[in-house]
Amino acid sequence: MGGCTVGPSVRPASDAAVETAPAPEASPSRPSDADGSPAPAAPVERPRNPAAVSLQTTAEEQRAAGDLERAAATLERALRIDSRDPRLWLALAEIRLEQGDLAQASGLARRAETLAPAGSPEAARARALAARAAGD
DSSP states (O other): OTTOOOOOOOOOHHHHTOOOOOOOSSBTTBOBOTTSOBOOOOOOOOOOOHHHHHHHHHHHHHHHTTOHHHHHHHHHHHHHHOTTOHHHHHHHHHHHHHTTOHHHHHHHHHHHHHHSOTTSHHHHHHHHHHHHHTTO
16 A cells, blocks of 8 residues: 555535434425324335236237137236236236126135225225125
């Protein structure tokens, strides 16, 4: 380490007077409820598997063409890739409902609801679909 010298640490005068401000109790980006408690955070959606999304798109095309069996098989393939995607379970539940398989549609919708973030549109759709399949 020849030629290297280390001098005393010098702190600029402007840093010496810096104080940490207290954190605000409420954030403008996160509204609070009427009682002053923070509002619940929005549901967190996990990233979707691109291959499963592509298969879901194919299944939607097959469904639109009236080929419900192929659409269901395609969605089952997508579920083998990503079994934690509530949208795939919902899509398959909708097809089973169209096919008149109410028991399976209801079970698939309930599975979608357990995987969907609480309060998400997917959770609401799953509850509605399960109710329809149950005849409610």
